[in-house]
Amino acid sequence: MRHLILLSALLLIAACQTVPAGSDLPYMAQQAEAQVAEAEEATTPRDPELLRAEADTLREEAIRMDDAIIALNDALSSAGAERAELVTAYEAAETEEDAAAIEAQIKDVDSDIEALYADGNAIASQIPLLIARSDALYAEAEALELELAEANPPVQLVQDETDAQPNAFPVPMPVPARPDQSFLDYNQSELVLALLSEELREDDVAIMGIVSGARSYCGMGWQQGFVNFMQIAADNGWDLNQIANEHGLFMGAARRALQDVSYVCNIEDAESLDIIYP
Numbered sequence: 001m002r003h004l005i006l007l008s009a010l011l012l013i014a015a016c017q018t019v020p021a022g023s024d025l026p027y028m029a030q031q032a033e034a035q036v037a038e039a040e041e042a043t044t045p046r047d048p049e050l051l052r053a054e055a056d057t058l059r060e061e062a063i064r065m066d067d068a069i070i071a072l073n074d075a076l077s078s079a080g081a082e083r084a085e086l087v088t089a090y091e092a093a094e095t096e097e098d099a100a101a102i103e104a105q106i107k108d109v110d111s112d113i114e115a116l117y118a119d120g121n122a123i124a125s126q127i128p129l130l131i132a133r134s135d136a137l138y139a140e141a142e143a144l145e146l147e148l149a150e151a152n153p154p155v156q157l158v159q160d161e162t163d164a165q166p167n168a169f170p171v172p173m174p175v176p177a178r179p180d181q182s183f184l185d186y187n188q189s190e191l192v193l194a195l196l197s198e199e200l201r202e203d204d205v206a207i208m209g210i211v212s213g214a215r216s217y218c219g220m221g222w223q224q225g226f227v228n229f230m231q232i233a234a235d236n237g238w239d240l241n242q243i244a245n246e247h248g249l250f251m252g253a254a255r256r257a258l259q260d261v262s263y264v265c266n267i268e269d270a271e272s273l274d275i276i277y278p
Helices: 003-016 027-041 048-091 096-124 127-151 190-195 204-217 223-235 240-260 267-274
Strands: none
16 A cells, blocks of 8 residues: 555655655655745846756756656556555455455555645646746846847848848747637637636636646646746736746646546547637
8 A cells, every 4th residue: 555655755756856854845846946936036137048047947847847747647546546446345345354454445545645636736836836937037038138239239240131140049939829719718628618617717817727737637738828828917917926826726726627537638628728829
């Protein structure tokens, strides 16, 4: 029975190398919080290349955390199957001693499941924060690059347009909606309709979080949609930290709900999720 706890620990150790004793949160989540805090504490202008390197590190951490959540969900599925087998054995127990022993095993599995949920929730809440902070660092790097260019304009002779070189460093940018996309129009997605309660259907952050969770669970890319949504939020002057936190909570809740029922995504789910903007 204890192999589930070991599996949870190994998943986090593989992603984070070490887990210090006495931590209240999984170390991966603590590490993410520390990385974001360190990036936010810097107040003096920095080199654009260093800013982009920090942003790349945060993005890589977010990807590792997303992979860890998938592994944790697999462990939850295995634990659920093991619990079902134990319940069947409990019902068929011939003696009170056998029943008591099986009941103790069921409690152990329940403890393991609770620990896995706690790990997944803590990790899922950090992913949007990492992505939002990395986007802010990319934008800061671009602003510093432009500032430096204006202060020290290069001497350059351009004979024709083919000699001009485009901006070389990669800054993730929001993309516009396609002709077949409307803002947060989820009505064609039966999966989102099933996950979204009536009281949340006017809450754009909840909708975006649930769409991201469904996309992530179904193996689709969700990060670009989140970047676009955060850009829209920034343009409207919204609190980006609060939005990132709430998005992560709804995203994690959607993933857990699908995992709980062992939902199998189909082509209709992928197509309907793809046409939702952002």
